[in-house]
Amino acid sequence: MGFCCYLQVQIEVVRLLLLLLVFWVPKLAAQITESKPATVTIESFGYPNFGKGYDFGDFSVRYSLTNDVEAIVRAMHQKTPLFEVFQTQLLLGTRLTEKLSGVGGLLTEWNFSPDQNSRYLLDLAGHPVRHEALLGLEYEAAPSIMINANYSYLLNKPTFAPLGFKNTEARGRFSLGSKFKL
Numbered sequence: 001m002g003f004c005c006y007l008q009v010q011i012e013v014v015r016l017l018l019l020l021l022v023f024w025v026p027k028l029a030a031q032i033t034e035s036k037p038a039t040v041t042i043e044s045f046g047y048p049n050f051g052k053g054y055d056f057g058d059f060s061v062r063y064s065l066t067n068d069v070e071a072i073v074r075a076m077h078q079k080t081p082l083f084e085v086f087q088t089q090l091l092l093g094t095r096l097t098e099k100l101s102g103v104g105g106l107l108t109e110w111n112f113s114p115d116q117n118s119r120y121l122l123d124l125a126g127h128p129v130r131h132e133a134l135l136g137l138e139y140e141a142a143p144s145i146m147i148n149a150n151y152s153y154l155l156n157k158p159t160f161a162p163l164g165f166k167n168t169e170a171r172g173r174f175s176l177g178s179k180f181k182l
Contacts, residue, residue: 039064044179055079068095084112089134099140107132107152111160130158144181
């Protein structure tokens with residue numbers, strides 16, 4: 001039973017990668033011949049302390065592969081008196097219009113919550129790391145405001161539910177978010 005579930009997850013990952021290849025590789029291959037100097041952008045690097053055990057930090061590093069395609073690495077650490085989560089994302093992004101971009105890749109999340117016996121956060125029979133395939137859109141509403149919509153598909157059986165959810169067995173989640181620069 002365990003091997004079959006593992007094999008099914010691997011098949012889903014291969015399907016997602018093939019989908020990404022079908023849509024992005026032709027565009028990437030056509031643009032590689034264009035000469036553009038590679039750029040690296042570091043965004044959202046901060047670690048404010050909100051006091052009383054509330055901490056948040058994140059960063060985003062973008063490396064341009066072509067005029068419209070970039071590799072993106074993101075990480076986020078969030079800590080409160082109730083939970084502590086660390087998340088990384090390895091993404092490939094492509095500009096669809098002047099202000100709209102598509103992203104896709106792998107999201108990995110670790111739960112370091114102090115309450116390791118909460119039936120709402122943990123499934124003790126699962127894996128300690130949460131792996132998800134992520135597809136999304138990012139819209140630049142203003143020069144300092146980014147709005148995003150993402151769908152994440154669960155690739156394994158983790159020990160914990162994502163923030164805001166109580167079901168560790170939910171196969172997918174849709175999220176809306178925004179970022180702004182000061």
